[in-house]
Amino acid sequence: xxxxxxxxxxxxxxxxxxxxxxxxxxxxxxxxxxxxxxxxxxxxxxxxxxxxxxxxxxxxxxxxxxxxxxxxxxxxxxxxxxxxxxxxxxxxxxxxxxxxxxxxxxxxxxxxxxxxxxxxxxxxxxxxxxxxxxxxxxxxxxxxxxxxxxxxxxxxxxxxxxxxxxxxxxxxxxxxxxxxxxxxxxxxxxxxxxxxxxxxxxxxxxxxxxxxxxxxxxxxxxxxxxxxxxxxxxxxxxxxxxxxxxx
Amino acid sequence: xxxxxxxxxxxxxxxxxxxxxxxxxxxxxxxxxxxxxxxxxxxxxxxxxxxxxxxxxxxxxxxxxxxxxxxxxxxxxxxxxxxxxxxxxxxxxxxxxxxxxxxxxxxxxxxxxxxxxxxxxxxxxxxxxxxxxxxxxxxxxxxxxxxxxxxxxxxxxxxxxxxxxxxxxxxxxxxxxxxxxxxxxxxxxxxxxxxxxxxxxxxxxxxxxxxxxxxxxxxxxxxxxxxxxxxxxxxxxxxxxxxxxxxxxxxxxxxxxxxxxxxxxxx
Numbered sequence: 001x002x003x004x005x006x007x008x009x010x011x012x013x014x015x016x017x018x019x020x021x022x023x024x025x026x027x028x029x030x031x032x033x034x035x036x037x038x039x040x041x042x043x044x045x046x047x048x049x050x051x052x053x054x055x056x057x058x059x060x061x062x063x064x065x066x067x068x069x070x071x072x073x074x075x076x077x078x079x080x081x082x083x084x085x086x087x088x089x090x091x092x093x094x095x096x097x098x099x100x101x102x103x104x105x106x107x108x109x110x111x112x113x114x115x116x117x118x119x120x121x122x123x124x125x126x127x128x129x130x131x132x133x134x135x136x137x138x139x140x141x142x143x144x145x146x147x148x149x150x151x152x153x154x155x156x157x158x159x160x161x162x163x164x165x166x167x168x169x170x171x172x173x174x175x176x177x178x179x180x181x182x183x184x185x186x187x188x189x190x191x192x193x194x195x196x197x198x199x200x201x202x203x204x205x206x207x208x209x210x211x212x213x214x215x216x217x218x219x220x221x222x223x224x225x226x227x228x229x230x231x232x233x234x235x236x237x238x239x240x241x242x243x244x245x246x247x
Numbered sequence: 248x249x250x251x252x253x254x255x256x257x258x259x260x261x262x263x264x265x266x267x268x269x270x271x272x273x274x275x276x277x278x279x280x281x282x283x284x285x286x287x288x289x290x291x292x293x294x295x296x297x298x299x300x301x302x303x304x305x306x307x308x309x310x311x312x313x314x315x316x317x318x319x320x321x322x323x324x325x326x327x328x329x330x331x332x333x334x335x336x337x338x339x340x341x342x343x344x345x346x347x348x349x350x351x352x353x354x355x356x357x358x359x360x361x362x363x364x365x366x367x368x369x370x371x372x373x374x375x376x377x378x379x380x381x382x383x384x385x386x387x388x389x390x391x392x393x394x395x396x397x398x399x400x401x402x403x404x405x406x407x408x409x410x411x412x413x414x415x416x417x418x419x420x421x422x423x424x425x426x427x428x429x430x431x432x433x434x435x436x437x438x439x440x441x442x443x444x445x446x447x448x449x450x451x452x453x454x455x456x457x458x459x460x461x462x463x464x465x466x467x468x469x470x471x472x473x474x475x476x477x478x479x480x481x482x483x484x485x486x487x488x489x490x491x492x493x494x495x496x497x498x499x500x501x502x503x504x505x506x507x508x509x510x511x512x513x514x
Contacts, residue, residue, distance in 0.1 A: 060474035060475065061474045064474040064475075067477070068477065125374060127456065130457070130471055132471060133474070159373075159456060159458060159461075160374055160455075160457055160462065161456075161457050161458055161459075161463075161471075162452075162456070162457060163452070163457070163470060163471065167452070167453075170453065171373075171456060174352050174356050174357060174373075175356070175357035175358035175362070176352075176356065176357050176374065176456070
Protein backbone atom coordinates (compact mmCIF):
# COMPACT_ATOMS: atom_id res chain seq x y z
CA UNK A 1 0.00 0.00 0.00
CA UNK A 2 2.76 2.36 0.91
CA UNK A 3 4.15 2.34 -2.59
CA UNK A 4 0.78 3.46 -3.94
CA UNK A 5 0.95 6.50 -1.69
CA UNK A 6 4.53 7.13 -2.65
CA UNK A 7 3.63 7.02 -6.32
CA UNK A 8 0.62 9.26 -5.77
CA UNK A 9 2.65 11.79 -3.83
CA UNK A 10 5.40 11.70 -6.42
CA UNK A 11 2.82 12.41 -9.12
CA UNK A 12 1.36 15.30 -7.13
CA UNK A 13 4.80 16.70 -6.46
CA UNK A 14 5.62 16.30 -10.14
CA UNK A 15 2.66 18.47 -11.07
CA UNK A 16 3.86 21.26 -8.81
CA UNK A 17 7.43 20.93 -9.95
CA UNK A 18 6.71 21.31 -13.62
CA UNK A 19 7.86 24.92 -13.59
CA UNK A 20 11.38 23.73 -13.05
CA UNK A 21 11.18 21.09 -15.75
CA UNK A 22 10.57 21.46 -19.48
CA UNK A 23 13.99 22.09 -20.94
CA UNK A 24 15.15 24.43 -18.20
CA UNK A 25 12.72 27.23 -19.06
CA UNK A 26 10.76 28.56 -16.13
CA UNK A 27 7.00 28.81 -16.43
CA UNK A 28 5.37 32.21 -16.25
CA UNK A 29 1.63 32.21 -15.65
CA UNK A 30 -0.25 35.21 -17.02
CA UNK A 31 -3.92 35.77 -16.18
CA UNK A 32 -5.32 38.17 -18.74
CA UNK A 33 -8.63 39.66 -19.80
CA UNK A 34 -10.41 37.80 -22.59
CA UNK A 35 -10.11 40.80 -24.89
CA UNK A 36 -6.30 40.39 -24.82
CA UNK A 37 -6.47 36.82 -26.15
CA UNK A 38 -5.13 37.45 -29.64
CA UNK A 39 -2.21 39.86 -29.12
CA UNK A 40 -0.89 38.17 -25.97
CA UNK A 41 -1.11 34.71 -27.52
CA UNK A 42 0.90 35.98 -30.47
CA UNK A 43 3.63 37.81 -28.57
CA UNK A 44 4.06 35.52 -25.57
CA UNK A 45 5.64 32.82 -27.70
CA UNK A 46 8.57 35.13 -28.28
CA UNK A 47 9.05 35.90 -24.59
CA UNK A 48 12.56 34.85 -23.69
CA UNK A 49 13.56 33.01 -20.57
CA UNK A 50 10.21 31.49 -19.75
CA UNK A 51 7.47 29.33 -21.10
CA UNK A 52 4.45 31.65 -20.86
CA UNK A 53 1.16 30.02 -19.89
CA UNK A 54 -1.79 32.27 -20.60
CA UNK A 55 -5.06 32.01 -18.79
CA UNK A 56 -7.81 34.16 -20.31
CA UNK A 57 -11.12 34.96 -18.71
CA UNK A 58 -13.32 37.79 -17.53
CA UNK A 59 -11.08 40.23 -15.63
CA UNK A 60 -13.43 39.94 -12.66
CA UNK A 61 -13.25 36.14 -12.57
CA UNK A 62 -9.46 36.25 -12.72
CA UNK A 63 -9.36 38.83 -9.91
CA UNK A 64 -11.66 36.62 -7.84
CA UNK A 65 -9.29 33.70 -8.38
CA UNK A 66 -6.39 35.78 -7.10
CA UNK A 67 -8.45 36.77 -4.05
CA UNK A 68 -9.09 33.08 -3.44
CA UNK A 69 -5.37 32.43 -3.34
CA UNK A 70 -4.65 31.43 -6.94
CA UNK A 71 -1.24 32.88 -7.77
CA UNK A 72 -0.51 33.63 -11.39
CA UNK A 73 2.62 35.71 -11.95
CA UNK A 74 1.03 38.52 -13.94
CA UNK A 75 -2.53 39.86 -13.91
CA UNK A 76 -3.70 42.00 -16.83
CA UNK A 77 -7.24 43.40 -16.71
CA UNK A 78 -9.51 45.23 -19.10
CA UNK A 79 -9.86 48.08 -16.64
CA UNK A 80 -7.77 49.83 -14.04
CA UNK A 81 -10.29 49.48 -11.21
CA UNK A 82 -9.69 45.76 -10.58
CA UNK A 83 -5.85 45.98 -10.56
CA UNK A 84 -6.09 49.05 -8.31
CA UNK A 85 -8.35 47.17 -5.91
CA UNK A 86 -6.04 44.17 -5.84
CA UNK A 87 -3.04 46.45 -5.22
CA UNK A 88 -4.86 48.08 -2.31
CA UNK A 89 -5.57 44.65 -0.87
CA UNK A 90 -1.85 43.88 -1.07
CA UNK A 91 -2.30 41.22 -3.73
CA UNK A 92 -0.73 43.02 -6.68
CA UNK A 93 2.18 45.35 -7.33
CA UNK A 94 1.50 48.99 -8.24
CA UNK A 95 -0.46 48.56 -11.51
CA UNK A 96 0.69 50.05 -14.80
CA UNK A 97 -1.64 51.18 -17.55
CA UNK A 98 -0.43 49.52 -20.71
CA UNK A 99 -3.12 49.96 -23.35
CA UNK A 100 -6.39 51.61 -24.19
CA UNK A 101 -9.34 50.40 -26.15
CA UNK A 102 -12.63 51.66 -27.48
CA UNK A 103 -16.09 50.37 -26.90
CA UNK A 104 -18.12 49.89 -30.09
CA UNK A 105 -21.44 48.46 -31.10
CA UNK A 106 -20.85 45.22 -32.97
CA UNK A 107 -23.39 43.93 -35.46
CA UNK A 108 -23.27 41.06 -37.96
CA UNK A 109 -21.89 42.25 -41.33
CA UNK A 110 -25.43 42.24 -42.75
CA UNK A 111 -26.91 43.76 -39.61
CA UNK A 112 -29.44 46.56 -39.82
CA UNK A 113 -28.49 48.75 -36.87
CA UNK A 114 -26.44 51.86 -37.61
CA UNK A 115 -26.58 53.81 -34.37
CA UNK A 116 -27.01 53.32 -30.66
CA UNK A 117 -30.61 54.52 -30.95
CA UNK A 118 -31.38 51.62 -33.30
CA UNK A 119 -30.69 49.26 -30.44
CA UNK A 120 -33.79 50.59 -28.72
CA UNK A 121 -36.07 49.33 -31.50
CA UNK A 122 -38.44 46.63 -30.26
CA UNK A 123 -37.34 43.11 -31.15
CA UNK A 124 -33.62 43.82 -31.46
CA UNK A 125 -31.74 41.05 -29.65
CA UNK A 126 -28.79 42.30 -27.62
CA UNK A 127 -25.97 40.39 -25.96
CA UNK A 128 -23.88 42.41 -23.52
CA UNK A 129 -21.32 41.72 -20.83
CA UNK A 130 -22.56 40.99 -17.32
CA UNK A 131 -22.35 43.94 -14.96
CA UNK A 132 -19.43 42.34 -13.10
CA UNK A 133 -17.09 42.10 -16.10
CA UNK A 134 -15.37 45.29 -17.39
CA UNK A 135 -17.00 45.22 -20.83
CA UNK A 136 -20.39 45.01 -19.15
CA UNK A 137 -19.63 47.82 -16.77
CA UNK A 138 -18.40 50.06 -19.63
CA UNK A 139 -21.57 49.18 -21.53
CA UNK A 140 -23.69 50.34 -18.60
CA UNK A 141 -21.63 53.56 -18.43
CA UNK A 142 -22.55 54.20 -22.05
CA UNK A 143 -26.21 53.44 -21.50
CA UNK A 144 -26.29 55.65 -18.41
CA UNK A 145 -25.36 58.61 -20.61
CA UNK A 146 -28.39 58.07 -22.85
CA UNK A 147 -31.82 59.56 -22.19
CA UNK A 148 -33.51 57.30 -19.65
CA UNK A 149 -36.28 56.31 -22.07
CA UNK A 150 -33.79 55.04 -24.64
CA UNK A 151 -31.71 53.39 -21.94
CA UNK A 152 -34.72 51.48 -20.63
CA UNK A 153 -35.71 50.29 -24.09
CA UNK A 154 -32.17 49.10 -24.81
CA UNK A 155 -31.93 47.25 -21.51
CA UNK A 156 -35.28 45.63 -22.26
CA UNK A 157 -33.75 44.27 -25.47
CA UNK A 158 -30.90 42.53 -23.63
CA UNK A 159 -31.24 38.78 -24.16
CA UNK A 160 -28.04 37.61 -22.53
CA UNK A 161 -25.48 38.86 -20.04
CA UNK A 162 -22.24 37.07 -20.87
CA UNK A 163 -19.45 36.40 -18.39
CA UNK A 164 -16.79 37.78 -20.73
CA UNK A 165 -16.41 39.62 -24.01
CA UNK A 166 -15.76 36.42 -25.98
CA UNK A 167 -19.25 35.30 -25.02
CA UNK A 168 -20.73 38.43 -26.58
CA UNK A 169 -18.70 37.96 -29.76
CA UNK A 170 -19.74 34.30 -29.94
CA UNK A 171 -23.43 35.15 -29.66
CA UNK A 172 -22.99 37.66 -32.53
CA UNK A 173 -20.99 35.45 -34.86
CA UNK A 174 -23.46 32.61 -34.28
CA UNK A 175 -26.26 34.90 -35.40
CA UNK A 176 -27.99 34.53 -32.05
CA UNK A 177 -27.80 38.23 -31.22
CA UNK A 178 -28.42 41.22 -33.50
CA UNK A 179 -26.02 43.55 -31.73
CA UNK A 180 -23.77 43.85 -28.73
CA UNK A 181 -21.20 46.08 -27.08
CA UNK A 182 -17.61 44.89 -27.48
CA UNK A 183 -14.17 46.45 -27.79
CA UNK A 184 -13.09 47.62 -31.22
CA UNK A 185 -10.30 45.02 -31.06
CA UNK A 186 -12.88 42.23 -30.82
CA UNK A 187 -14.38 42.90 -34.23
CA UNK A 188 -13.74 39.69 -36.14
CA UNK A 189 -14.61 38.62 -39.66
CA UNK A 190 -18.34 38.61 -40.16
CA UNK A 191 -18.90 41.48 -37.75
CA UNK A 192 -18.83 45.21 -38.29
CA UNK A 193 -18.31 47.96 -35.78
CA UNK A 194 -20.44 51.01 -35.25
CA UNK A 195 -18.44 53.71 -33.49
CA UNK A 196 -20.00 55.39 -30.50
CA UNK A 197 -20.37 59.18 -30.44
CA UNK A 198 -17.50 60.71 -28.49
CA UNK A 199 -19.84 61.92 -25.76
CA UNK A 200 -20.79 58.32 -25.02
CA UNK A 201 -17.34 56.72 -25.26
CA UNK A 202 -16.09 55.50 -21.90
CA UNK A 203 -12.38 55.63 -21.13
CA UNK A 204 -11.21 52.04 -21.49
CA UNK A 205 -7.72 51.55 -20.07
CA UNK A 206 -5.98 48.27 -19.33
CA UNK A 207 -4.02 47.82 -16.13
CA UNK A 208 -1.60 45.08 -15.14
CA UNK A 209 0.67 44.19 -12.28
CA UNK A 210 2.85 41.48 -10.78
CA UNK A 211 0.93 39.26 -8.39
CA UNK A 212 2.34 39.42 -4.84
CA UNK A 213 4.06 36.17 -4.00
CA UNK A 214 4.54 35.31 -7.67
CA UNK A 215 6.94 32.42 -8.18
CA UNK A 216 8.67 34.24 -11.02
CA UNK A 217 8.59 37.84 -9.83
CA UNK A 218 11.57 39.00 -11.93
CA UNK A 219 10.31 37.41 -15.12
CA UNK A 220 6.85 38.75 -14.36
CA UNK A 221 8.25 42.26 -14.07
CA UNK A 222 10.02 41.82 -17.40
CA UNK A 223 6.79 40.58 -19.00
CA UNK A 224 5.00 43.61 -17.56
CA UNK A 225 7.64 45.97 -18.99
CA UNK A 226 7.21 44.23 -22.34
CA UNK A 227 3.56 45.23 -22.42
CA UNK A 228 4.54 48.88 -22.81
CA UNK A 229 7.59 48.36 -25.03
CA UNK A 230 8.59 45.25 -26.92
CA UNK A 231 6.92 42.49 -28.93
CA UNK A 232 3.80 42.52 -26.79
CA UNK A 233 3.39 46.28 -27.12
CA UNK A 234 3.74 45.86 -30.91
CA UNK A 235 1.24 43.01 -30.93
CA UNK A 236 -1.23 45.12 -28.97
CA UNK A 237 -0.82 47.99 -31.44
CA UNK A 238 -1.25 45.58 -34.37
CA UNK A 239 -4.46 44.30 -32.82
CA UNK A 240 -5.84 47.83 -32.66
CA UNK A 241 -5.22 48.71 -29.03
CA UNK A 242 -4.25 52.29 -28.24
CA UNK A 243 -0.90 53.03 -26.59
CA UNK A 244 -0.72 53.23 -22.83
CA UNK A 245 -2.18 56.55 -21.69
CA UNK A 246 0.80 57.29 -19.45
CA UNK A 247 3.51 56.78 -21.98
CA UNK B 248 -2.30 -11.57 2.94
CA UNK B 249 -6.05 -11.15 3.25
CA UNK B 250 -5.75 -8.59 6.03
CA UNK B 251 -3.24 -6.63 3.95
CA UNK B 252 -5.77 -6.44 1.12
CA UNK B 253 -8.68 -5.54 3.39
CA UNK B 254 -6.59 -2.77 4.87
CA UNK B 255 -5.81 -1.43 1.41
CA UNK B 256 -9.51 -1.39 0.55
CA UNK B 257 -10.33 0.59 3.67
CA UNK B 258 -7.56 3.08 2.98
CA UNK B 259 -8.72 3.49 -0.63
CA UNK B 260 -12.29 4.10 0.51
CA UNK B 261 -11.05 6.56 3.10
CA UNK B 262 -9.06 8.48 0.48
CA UNK B 263 -11.98 8.52 -1.95
CA UNK B 264 -14.43 9.65 0.71
CA UNK B 265 -12.15 12.41 1.99
CA UNK B 266 -11.42 13.67 -1.49
CA UNK B 267 -15.08 13.65 -2.52
CA UNK B 268 -16.52 15.07 0.67
CA UNK B 269 -13.98 17.73 1.58
CA UNK B 270 -14.97 20.29 -1.09
CA UNK B 271 -18.67 19.70 -0.43
CA UNK B 272 -18.19 20.08 3.31
CA UNK B 273 -16.15 23.23 2.78
CA UNK B 274 -19.13 24.86 1.10
CA UNK B 275 -21.18 24.37 4.24
CA UNK B 276 -18.40 25.16 6.71
CA UNK B 277 -17.64 28.42 4.88
CA UNK B 278 -21.21 29.69 4.89
CA UNK B 279 -23.36 30.07 7.96
CA UNK B 280 -27.09 29.22 7.78
CA UNK B 281 -27.76 32.95 8.18
CA UNK B 282 -25.66 33.75 5.09
CA UNK B 283 -27.51 31.03 3.29
CA UNK B 284 -30.92 32.50 3.98
CA UNK B 285 -29.70 36.02 3.28
CA UNK B 286 -28.34 35.01 -0.11
CA UNK B 287 -31.72 33.60 -1.04
CA UNK B 288 -33.31 36.92 -0.28
CA UNK B 289 -30.99 38.53 -2.78
CA UNK B 290 -32.71 39.27 -6.10
CA UNK B 291 -31.82 36.78 -8.77
CA UNK B 292 -30.91 33.88 -6.51
CA UNK B 293 -34.43 32.54 -6.15
CA UNK B 294 -35.08 33.27 -9.84
CA UNK B 295 -32.08 31.17 -10.73
CA UNK B 296 -33.03 28.27 -8.45
CA UNK B 297 -36.64 28.31 -9.62
CA UNK B 298 -35.52 28.38 -13.25
CA UNK B 299 -33.15 25.48 -12.63
CA UNK B 300 -35.92 23.40 -11.07
CA UNK B 301 -38.41 24.22 -13.84
CA UNK B 302 -36.06 23.53 -16.72
CA UNK B 303 -34.74 20.37 -15.08
CA UNK B 304 -38.28 19.08 -14.56
CA UNK B 305 -39.16 19.82 -18.19
CA UNK B 306 -35.99 18.15 -19.46
CA UNK B 307 -36.61 15.13 -17.25
CA UNK B 308 -40.16 14.79 -18.57
CA UNK B 309 -38.89 14.75 -22.16
CA UNK B 310 -36.09 12.35 -21.27
CA UNK B 311 -38.44 9.88 -19.55
CA UNK B 312 -41.17 9.98 -22.19
CA UNK B 313 -38.79 9.44 -25.11
CA UNK B 314 -35.97 7.67 -23.31
CA UNK B 315 -37.98 4.88 -21.67
CA UNK B 316 -39.33 3.27 -24.86
CA UNK B 317 -36.04 3.91 -26.64
CA UNK B 318 -34.14 2.17 -23.85
CA UNK B 319 -36.65 -0.71 -23.88
CA UNK B 320 -36.08 -1.17 -27.59
CA UNK B 321 -32.31 -1.20 -27.14
CA UNK B 322 -32.58 -3.67 -24.28
CA UNK B 323 -34.98 -6.16 -25.87
CA UNK B 324 -34.00 -6.18 -29.55
CA UNK B 325 -30.94 -7.49 -31.29
CA UNK B 326 -30.18 -5.83 -34.60
CA UNK B 327 -27.23 -4.93 -36.76
CA UNK B 328 -25.43 -1.83 -35.54
CA UNK B 329 -26.98 -2.08 -32.07
CA UNK B 330 -23.62 -1.56 -30.39
CA UNK B 331 -23.05 1.50 -32.53
CA UNK B 332 -26.46 2.94 -31.69
CA UNK B 333 -25.83 2.39 -27.97
CA UNK B 334 -22.47 4.11 -28.24
CA UNK B 335 -24.02 7.05 -30.06
CA UNK B 336 -26.72 7.42 -27.42
CA UNK B 337 -24.08 7.40 -24.70
CA UNK B 338 -21.75 9.83 -26.47
CA UNK B 339 -22.97 13.02 -24.74
CA UNK B 340 -21.87 11.37 -21.46
CA UNK B 341 -18.25 11.94 -22.35
CA UNK B 342 -18.58 15.22 -24.25
CA UNK B 343 -17.12 18.23 -22.45
CA UNK B 344 -19.90 20.79 -21.82
CA UNK B 345 -18.21 23.29 -24.12
CA UNK B 346 -18.30 20.74 -26.93
CA UNK B 347 -21.96 20.10 -26.20
CA UNK B 348 -22.60 23.84 -26.47
CA UNK B 349 -20.74 24.13 -29.76
CA UNK B 350 -22.48 21.02 -31.10
CA UNK B 351 -25.91 22.37 -30.23
CA UNK B 352 -25.07 25.71 -31.87
CA UNK B 353 -23.81 23.94 -34.98
CA UNK B 354 -26.97 21.82 -35.17
CA UNK B 355 -29.86 23.95 -34.00
CA UNK B 356 -28.28 27.39 -33.42
CA UNK B 357 -29.51 30.34 -35.49
CA UNK B 358 -26.83 29.72 -38.13
CA UNK B 359 -26.62 25.99 -37.52
CA UNK B 360 -27.57 23.14 -39.86
CA UNK B 361 -31.24 23.16 -38.90
CA UNK B 362 -31.35 26.72 -37.58
CA UNK B 363 -33.29 27.96 -40.60
CA UNK B 364 -35.87 25.19 -40.36
CA UNK B 365 -36.39 25.83 -36.68
CA UNK B 366 -36.72 29.57 -37.21
CA UNK B 367 -39.21 28.97 -40.06
CA UNK B 368 -41.26 26.86 -37.69
CA UNK B 369 -41.44 29.90 -35.44
CA UNK B 370 -39.43 28.25 -32.68
CA UNK B 371 -36.83 30.28 -30.82
CA UNK B 372 -34.23 28.50 -28.73
CA UNK B 373 -31.28 30.84 -28.15
CA UNK B 374 -31.84 33.28 -25.30
CA UNK B 375 -35.01 31.38 -24.43
CA UNK B 376 -35.90 29.06 -21.58
CA UNK B 377 -36.68 26.47 -24.26
CA UNK B 378 -33.01 26.61 -25.26
CA UNK B 379 -31.98 25.81 -21.70
CA UNK B 380 -34.29 22.79 -21.74
CA UNK B 381 -32.75 21.61 -25.02
CA UNK B 382 -29.25 21.89 -23.55
CA UNK B 383 -30.23 20.06 -20.36
CA UNK B 384 -32.00 17.31 -22.28
CA UNK B 385 -28.99 16.83 -24.51
CA UNK B 386 -26.46 16.44 -21.73
CA UNK B 387 -28.63 14.58 -19.22
CA UNK B 388 -30.56 12.06 -21.33
CA UNK B 389 -27.73 9.51 -21.74
CA UNK B 390 -27.59 9.13 -17.95
CA UNK B 391 -31.20 8.00 -17.96
CA UNK B 392 -31.24 5.96 -21.16
CA UNK B 393 -28.12 4.05 -20.19
CA UNK B 394 -29.53 3.16 -16.79
CA UNK B 395 -32.98 2.33 -18.17
CA UNK B 396 -31.49 0.09 -20.82
CA UNK B 397 -29.48 -1.79 -18.22
CA UNK B 398 -32.54 -2.19 -16.01
CA UNK B 399 -34.74 -3.48 -18.85
CA UNK B 400 -31.91 -5.74 -19.91
CA UNK B 401 -31.74 -7.26 -16.45
CA UNK B 402 -35.37 -8.43 -16.57
CA UNK B 403 -35.63 -12.18 -17.04
CA UNK B 404 -36.86 -12.54 -20.67
CA UNK B 405 -39.15 -15.38 -19.56
CA UNK B 406 -41.29 -12.92 -17.62
CA UNK B 407 -41.93 -10.84 -20.72
CA UNK B 408 -42.55 -14.02 -22.71
CA UNK B 409 -44.99 -15.29 -20.09
CA UNK B 410 -46.89 -12.03 -20.25
CA UNK B 411 -47.17 -12.30 -24.03
CA UNK B 412 -48.16 -15.98 -24.05
CA UNK B 413 -50.89 -15.10 -21.55
CA UNK B 414 -52.30 -12.84 -24.24
CA UNK B 415 -50.97 -9.40 -23.33
CA UNK B 416 -49.94 -7.20 -26.22
CA UNK B 417 -46.36 -6.02 -26.31
CA UNK B 418 -47.43 -2.53 -25.33
CA UNK B 419 -49.27 -3.94 -22.32
CA UNK B 420 -46.28 -6.09 -21.41
CA UNK B 421 -44.09 -3.02 -21.56
CA UNK B 422 -46.42 -1.00 -19.38
CA UNK B 423 -47.50 -3.65 -16.87
CA UNK B 424 -44.48 -5.91 -16.57
CA UNK B 425 -41.32 -4.28 -17.86
CA UNK B 426 -41.73 -0.81 -16.35
CA UNK B 427 -42.75 -1.94 -12.84
CA UNK B 428 -39.93 -4.50 -12.76
CA UNK B 429 -37.34 -1.99 -13.94
CA UNK B 430 -38.78 0.85 -11.82
CA UNK B 431 -35.94 1.06 -9.28
CA UNK B 432 -33.41 1.34 -12.08
CA UNK B 433 -35.52 3.87 -13.97
CA UNK B 434 -35.79 5.93 -10.81
CA UNK B 435 -32.04 5.81 -10.26
CA UNK B 436 -31.45 6.84 -13.87
CA UNK B 437 -33.90 9.70 -13.44
CA UNK B 438 -32.05 10.84 -10.34
CA UNK B 439 -28.70 10.82 -12.14
CA UNK B 440 -30.17 12.73 -15.10
CA UNK B 441 -31.75 15.23 -12.71
CA UNK B 442 -28.44 15.81 -10.97
CA UNK B 443 -26.65 16.31 -14.26
CA UNK B 444 -29.33 18.69 -15.52
CA UNK B 445 -29.32 20.75 -12.32
CA UNK B 446 -25.57 21.16 -12.61
CA UNK B 447 -25.39 21.92 -16.32
CA UNK B 448 -23.32 25.00 -17.03
CA UNK B 449 -21.26 25.23 -20.20
CA UNK B 450 -23.74 24.11 -22.82
CA UNK B 451 -26.44 26.32 -21.33
CA UNK B 452 -24.22 29.41 -21.37
CA UNK B 453 -22.97 28.84 -24.91
CA UNK B 454 -26.26 27.78 -26.43
CA UNK B 455 -28.92 29.67 -24.50
CA UNK B 456 -27.03 32.58 -22.93
CA UNK B 457 -27.43 33.98 -19.44
CA UNK B 458 -30.27 36.26 -18.39
CA UNK B 459 -31.89 36.43 -15.00
CA UNK B 460 -35.25 34.69 -14.92
CA UNK B 461 -35.00 33.47 -18.52
CA UNK B 462 -31.80 31.51 -19.06
CA UNK B 463 -29.68 32.14 -15.96
CA UNK B 464 -29.85 28.81 -14.12
CA UNK B 465 -28.40 28.34 -10.65
CA UNK B 466 -24.93 27.26 -11.86
CA UNK B 467 -24.73 30.34 -14.12
CA UNK B 468 -25.82 32.57 -11.23
CA UNK B 469 -23.15 30.97 -9.03
CA UNK B 470 -20.50 31.66 -11.67
CA UNK B 471 -21.60 35.30 -11.96
CA UNK B 472 -21.46 35.76 -8.18
CA UNK B 473 -18.07 34.07 -7.93
CA UNK B 474 -16.36 37.20 -9.24
CA UNK B 475 -18.15 39.75 -7.11
CA UNK B 476 -19.44 38.06 -4.03
CA UNK B 477 -17.84 34.79 -3.04
CA UNK B 478 -20.12 34.52 0.01
CA UNK B 479 -23.24 34.65 -2.13
CA UNK B 480 -21.73 32.16 -4.54
CA UNK B 481 -21.00 29.81 -1.63
CA UNK B 482 -24.49 30.14 -0.22
CA UNK B 483 -26.17 29.49 -3.54
CA UNK B 484 -23.86 26.51 -4.05
CA UNK B 485 -24.90 25.18 -0.65
CA UNK B 486 -28.55 25.40 -1.63
CA UNK B 487 -27.87 23.57 -4.89
CA UNK B 488 -25.97 20.84 -3.03
CA UNK B 489 -28.86 20.51 -0.58
CA UNK B 490 -31.43 20.26 -3.38
CA UNK B 491 -29.37 17.66 -5.25
CA UNK B 492 -28.78 15.65 -2.09
CA UNK B 493 -32.49 15.80 -1.27
CA UNK B 494 -33.35 14.43 -4.70
CA UNK B 495 -30.86 11.61 -4.32
CA UNK B 496 -32.18 10.82 -0.86
CA UNK B 497 -35.81 10.94 -1.97
CA UNK B 498 -35.07 8.47 -4.75
CA UNK B 499 -33.38 6.15 -2.29
CA UNK B 500 -36.35 6.32 0.05
CA UNK B 501 -39.06 6.04 -2.62
CA UNK B 502 -37.31 3.30 -4.53
CA UNK B 503 -36.40 1.41 -1.40
CA UNK B 504 -32.94 1.31 0.03
CA UNK B 505 -31.78 -1.02 -2.70
CA UNK B 506 -32.83 1.09 -5.70
CA UNK B 507 -29.56 2.78 -6.47
CA UNK B 508 -27.54 -0.23 -5.42
CA UNK B 509 -29.50 -2.60 -7.64
CA UNK B 510 -29.25 -0.21 -10.51
CA UNK B 511 -25.53 0.07 -10.07
CA UNK B 512 -25.23 -3.72 -10.09
CA UNK B 513 -27.34 -4.17 -13.20
CA UNK B 514 -25.44 -1.29 -14.86
